[in-house]
Amino acid sequence: MRYLLLVVLLFFGTVQLSAQVTNIDTVHYPDPIIPKSNTYNFNTDFWYTIAVRAYAYEQFPQLLNQSSGQQQYHTSYLNGLLFKINDNQISYRLQAAHFRNDIAFDNECEGCLPQVSGKLRNTALKVGVEKSVNYSRVQPYFGGDLGFMFQQLNTRGFGNATVFAEDTKNALLFSPFVGAKVYVVPRVAVGIEANFNIAYTYQKVNNYSDDTFTGAPDQVRRYRWEYFFAPVAAITLQYSFGLINQ
Template identity: 25%
Template sequence: MSNFKPVTIFIFLLFVSIAVKAQDISPYKFSLGLNVMSYNQQLPITGSDFNDNNYVANYINGLVFKVRNNLFLWRSGFQYNRYEDNNSTAECATCPQSTGKYETFRIGAGFEKEYFYGKVRPILGLDLFYYRSDYKGNSAVGTANEILLTNNRNGAGYSPFVGIKIFPVDFITLTATTSFAGIWYHESIKSEQVSTGIRTTTPGDYHYDSIFNPVAGLTITYNFGSQD
């Protein structure tokens, strides 16, 4: 009996999808969107100020392109985020100071499905993507023991998402989504002690991490192209 409710919901959504297949759900075949804001969880970088799973806002950080058929919108796009690490004024004599730059990039493709076709539409979807992040920074305690640190990650991931679409006019769409992302990646870490020139390389290793994005994206989309 515990699986009855999810199965019922799935069957209902499937019925709605079939029922509306022949409807003119949109007069436009293509969509091009600008991601104007996101509020995402970060993967931590040990030895930097980004050492917690913090949530950070970014603005004007991605594009998405979509192609519509009667059932789905097939989508592809990218997102680039840049964070500044600037804790150059330590809170105490033994507290570390750190500065640096943390960049993340993802490019991928997937699909989304709209329900209850009207001016306001719930959506479900899934993206698969390539992921990369680069951190370059330095840390020190006082004026001694300054360490230069680099952290590079390359991997792939998946991201199911839910959201809501609003059509103020038929050729403009406002979309807000929430997502979960699972990422497999290879991580390479290098550090150098400035005073001695000693360099340390941590053997590369593979990891899996997951993050939650309360606002995966707020997107403004322009719809164009005839369905004929």
């Protein structure tokens, strides 16, 4: 009888324990919710860029007998082109710009005309390298250009129609620069940069007694190092094409 009672108790206990056990594979959990990640589809990786120099505010090499650091700042609009070949974060660039305008300035030297006016022409050709800091929509960059500049000034003194001067200058340039560009849409960007120019120049000045060029001119020739600054070397409108990842 004792053994029968023990068997009954063991059977009853086993039934109670099995009723409390739940198989893991029968439990249903709700599907996990994973937050969606933001997708960034703004592609700025293009092989080529062409740009128009829309605005510039810059100095040029010294004119006549100006002392170093006395160069005027000149404003210009829509007078230059820039072409770049892009290789990841490095761009190889070629640019040309031409300035032409009537100017007036003080000519500080003993025995010189104190004030002169005339037409200034300046043409610059440069090649260089530009490195972007990142690939984002706003891209700071820096680099340097090597180039050649040709400048000519034809001028006469204020109130003096019998004095005429022709100032011609050639310059070899090294122009380190910094800038930034902002992509408005993936192919179109607006850029702004500033540069500092180190130039080795050859200047020839012909001073005529009148504007008939019949007499032999008084000539001045000089070589020298010059430094001039462009706080706004260029504000450019840029268009890129040719996807790198195609």
